[in-house]
Amino acid sequence: MALPESERDLRLDFFRGIALWLIFLDHIPSNVVNWITIRNYGFSDATEIFVFISGFTVAYVYGRAMREIGFIVAAARILKRAWQIYVAHVFLFAIYLAEIAYVAQSFDNPLYGEEMGIVDFLKQPDVTILQALMLKFKPVNMDVLPLYIVLLLGFAPMLWLLQRSPSLGLATSALLYALMWWFDWNFPAYPSGTWAFNPLAWQLLFVFGAWCALGGAQRLALWLRSPIIRGLALAYLVFAFTIAMSWYFPRLGNLVPRIVGELIYPIDKANLDVLRIAHFLSLAVITVWLVPRDARWLESPLAWPAIICGQHSLETFCLGVFLSFAGHFVFTEVSNRLWVQVAVSLAGIGIMVGVAWLISWYRRAERGAGPPPPAKRPRLVRGAA
Amino acid sequence: MRTWGIVLVALGGLAFAASAGFAVADDHPAECRVGEPQLDNNFPLPRVEKAIAGKRLDILVVGAGSSTLPGPNGATNAYPARLQAALSEKLPGVAVKVLIDVKVSRTAPDSLKSLLGGLASVKPSLLVWQAGTVDAMKGIDPDAFSGALGDGVDAAHKAGSDVILVNGQYSPRTESMIALGTYADNMRWVALQREIPLLDRFGIMKLWSELGTFDFSTPTKKLDIAERVHDCIGRLLADLIIEGSKPVTPAGAN
Numbered sequence: 286m287a288l289p290e291s292e293r294d295l296r297l298d299f300f301r302g303i304a305l306w307l308i309f310l311d312h313i314p315s316n317v318v319n320w321i322t323i324r325n326y327g328f329s330d331a332t333e334i335f336v337f338i339s340g341f342t343v344a345y346v347y348g349r350a351m352r353e354i355g356f357i358v359a360a361a362r363i364l365k366r367a368w369q370i371y372v373a374h375v376f377l378f379a380i381y382l383a384e385i386a387y388v389a390q391s392f393d394n395p396l397y398g399e400e401m402g403i404v405d406f407l408k409q410p411d412v413t414i415l416q417a418l419m420l421k422f423k424p425v426n427m428d429v430l431p432l433y434i435v436l437l438l439g440f441a442p443m444l445w446l447l448q449r450s451p452s453l454g455l456a457t458s459a460l461l462y463a464l465m466w467w468f469d470w471n472f473p474a475y476p477s478g479t480w481a482f483n484p485l486a487w488q489l490l491f492v493f494g495a496w497c498a499l500g501g502a503q504r505l506a507l508w509l510r511s512p513i514i515r516g517l518a519l520a521y522l523v524f525a526f527t528i529a530m531s532w533y534f535p536r537l538g539n540l541v542p543r544i545v546g547e548l549i550y551p552i553d554k555a556n557l558d559v560l561r562i563a564h565f566l567s568l569a570v571i572t573v574w575l576v577p578r579d580a581r582w583l584e585s586p587l588a589w590p591a592i593i594c595g596q597h598s599l600e601t602f603c604l605g606v607f608l609s610f611a612g613h614f615v616f617t618e619v620s621n622r623l624w625v626q627v628a629v630s631l632a633g634i635g636i637m638v639g640v641a642w643l644i645s646w647y648r649r650a651e652r653g654a655g656p657p658p659p660a661k662r663p664r665l666v667r668g669a670a
Numbered sequence: 671m672r673t674w675g676i677v678l679v680a681l682g683g684l685a686f687a688a689s690a691g692f693a694v695a696d697d698h699p700a701e702c703r704v705g706e707p708q709l710d711n712n713f714p715l716p717r718v719e720k721a722i723a724g725k726r727l728d729i730l731v732v733g734a735g736s737s738t739l740p741g742p743n744g745a746t747n748a749y750p751a752r753l754q755a756a757l758s759e760k761l762p763g764v765a766v767k768v769l770i771d772v773k774v775s776r777t778a779p780d781s782l783k784s785l786l787g788g789l790a791s792v793k794p795s796l797l798v799w800q801a802g803t804v805d806a807m808k809g810i811d812p813d814a815f816s817g818a819l820g821d822g823v824d825a826a827h828k829a830g831s832d833v834i835l836v837n838g839q840y841s842p843r844t845e846s847m848i849a850l851g852t853y854a855d856n857m858r859w860v861a862l863q864r865e866i867p868l869l870d871r872f873g874i875m876k877l878w879s880e881l882g883t884f885d886f887s888t889p890t891k892k893l894d895i896a897e898r899v900h901d902c903i904g905r906l907l908a909d910l911i912i913e914g915s916k917p918v919t920p921a922g923a924n
Binding site: 312313314315384385388391392393394395396397398399400401402403404424425426474476477478479481532541543546547550551552553554555609610613616617621 | 735736774803808813844845846862889890891893
């Protein structure tokens, strides 16, 4: 299948960078800056954006490898990526352990007898740490990487299928999603319950992203330009916004007709509720409309901070999780005054951008290391090809 | 998240409290009043209304550890007992009795089993159901959580009891370790669906924390703040009950 070998779509990096910032902000509880994040204004949140774009870029990168080098090597590379993410997740878990152990030692309040039970797992580290290594015990806000790991583990055959027959691949994914809902499938968690991001549900968005990367986006282009689709998307966003407002102003909640409430609640995040998918798709339709691929501002310095974060998403994501722990730590240990909350949020994003820049600098430096290539030669060769 | 909304509402509430301060000075301690604007969820409580008319109001409080206080006076200072005191004061002539069925680290599905028995034996006019925290700590399946809540509310209604839900406590230190969000959302949705009031204890306590009314962050072994918080929660719960049991005004009248 011939793919347009054009340069990277900067919109992907830009919006993934924004999603990473939003995930960072959302992960700091009781942060006033959370107020700006999209989850407050509709059904879906930054996770949908992150998973979709990750599926898109993973298919783009490994799809090319699969076509050029073959299935085995591409599959091996995908598994290597999954392993890297696993290591990153375990590293974050170590930081979480440090934080919770500190709280266990330093905090006491008779009001919170029940809540302090959360540190009880420290009493049996043999079980909990093992469960964490098996991705069954997942502390708060550490659910996304395990989801990503499972999605990658199953991705190689799906990528193969998507390249043979994109429609069949997408249909298989949708079927799995439907079966998951029908049979209530999910992965078990420890100490009880199931995964907070059900991989069998969220794979649909990941595969849809991959499908778009492998030519689906072009096939959808006509639809995306239709005023009817745009109108529907806009109407749905307004509807979701209205419902979301009723969560914050209970008086409005009483006005939501009972029948609507019965239809839509609960909005299931774990199993990627259809309402959430529709909300994400509506956002995507409007975004693609407002931000064309060749939008000038994407190359301006204003867009650069988000783009550079989006281009190093794994590192930035992990850093964001760590920074959200650290940010919350500052709130409880130092101050949670309004200006501190704003300062911590801005500083966190600043650090994410700085580190992403540092990583890209390292990459360039390392590429430059090794036996010095004869100056200008490679470019001549490439130009001749 | 909704901090701005809360702060705005709170400022409005403070202005109101200041202007009306003299008239109700003997009512609640000022620190409790800060939480009043949060009681904005007025579904009626017809069974309570009837019970008050009949001069006898039995209430069953079902919950977990955050419905208790430690220490020898824990039972008399925890919010269920404070609720009884506040209601008795506000409803002279009505025999108010608050019974508790509270057990540490109990999830909503566990509470459901227990409260079915309680409804049959106590036959309360009102069930106050506190849930959310243990469910979040144990990672109970959110569907099972809201399913249990819904079943409990339906069973209570069938047994002739109104229901008020009470959500988790705001606890700044453990906030990044206990994901209350999903469970709080589900409680809100169950309350909306079944048209019952929800006491947003989380929102109220968070507001207190933001405005400096109470300090929830500093480590302490003393019970004074905990007791004042429970006293306020009991009083605010009483307000919610009185508000909900007022005869229903014709639509649009307020």
